[in-house]
Amino acid sequence: MKRFSFIALALCLFAVASVSFGQTVNSRVTGTVKDTADAVVPGVKVTLIDAKTRDEKTATTNEEGVFTFVDVRVGTYTVIAERANFKKKQITDIQVHVDVAAVLNVVLEPGGIAETVSVSASGSEALIRTENAKLSTTVDVKQVQDLPLNGRKPINIAGGQAGVATNTNVRGAVINGLRGSFSNITWDGIEINDNLVRTDSLFGVNTPSVAGVSEFTLTTQNAGPDEGLGIAQVKFTTPRGGKGYHGEAYDYYRNSRFDANTFFNNNTIDSKTGKSLPKPALLQHQFGFNIGGPFALPRPGEGGPSLMEKHKLFFYFFLEKTNTTFDFTPLRTVLSSGARTGNFVYLATCGVTGQPACPAGVVNGQQ
Incomplete structure (x- = not known):
């Protein structure tokens, strides 16, 4: 009996973990390798290097010259592509954002593999997103750290993005005309919506501060089926440690x-x-x-x-x-001296616009 209970508990935990992993916060790095004649190059070894932790991943281009790295953390990366009879190509400063895939166009030049051609990512990344039709904006770590924020809440930056209309405050903003219940806010894949009062688009029960956010992505339209509930998506991601110790007070x-x-x-x-x-x-x-x-x-x-x-x-x-x-100014109702002793006086409200006619012998305002 105890063994059965343990197995049942393990299956329940596995099921919960499977559901939680459905909310992904990592991204992908993909691309196509071609030569100078615009022909695809299969069999190219591609290495992805994390600039923060120096962690490396490798992949090989397929018959169509395509390579893909999945489950890539938010950060800055370097890609190295190498194959015999071609110069080694190194692409630096590749920015990977939450829920936004980095798509590269890699061109290999004929030559010895000992030769290295180094370029920045600005000249190799695709300018048009073709893998999906999402309308999204990424607020990166520099904006989160440098922009002045009242209360140090990065979600306030979302109020100034395209498609977001703020009336009196960011909390009650309207995203592309949708109801407040049509948005979904996650922090490292964990839902932080206020599920009790689902009326505000940009309000969560545990909205992170500047110290807890490296960047976030706001998707205002065409979110995928893997996003969970909500047409509009706000995805926060936490900073991560690197090779060296860094901190601040x-x-x-x-x-x-x-x-x-x-x-x-x-x-x-x-x-x-x-x-x-x-x-x-x-x-x-x-x-x-x-x-x-x-x-x-x-x-x-x-x-x-x-x-x-x-x-x-x-x-x-x-x-x-x-x-x-x-300081704040409260509004209070203070009883008169007569009312405090139980003597309540009422005034007649009749004979005016919107009110019934006064009875005989009664005028408006009479006690």
């Missing part, structure tokens, strides 16, 4: 002393002071730290390095907290 401070007053406060006169209403106070600290690098274990024994690093496993960790103190 920060504290973003906001103080209302450096802010201007609002338009309505400036134009509202306080009856007691005869002056405009003061600006509301705001004190906010957003502080935290992040660190990433290769996973290492202490090395026992004497001599040699103190840490064992295989450079096969990498980590990234971040922690952020927000402390906010601010």
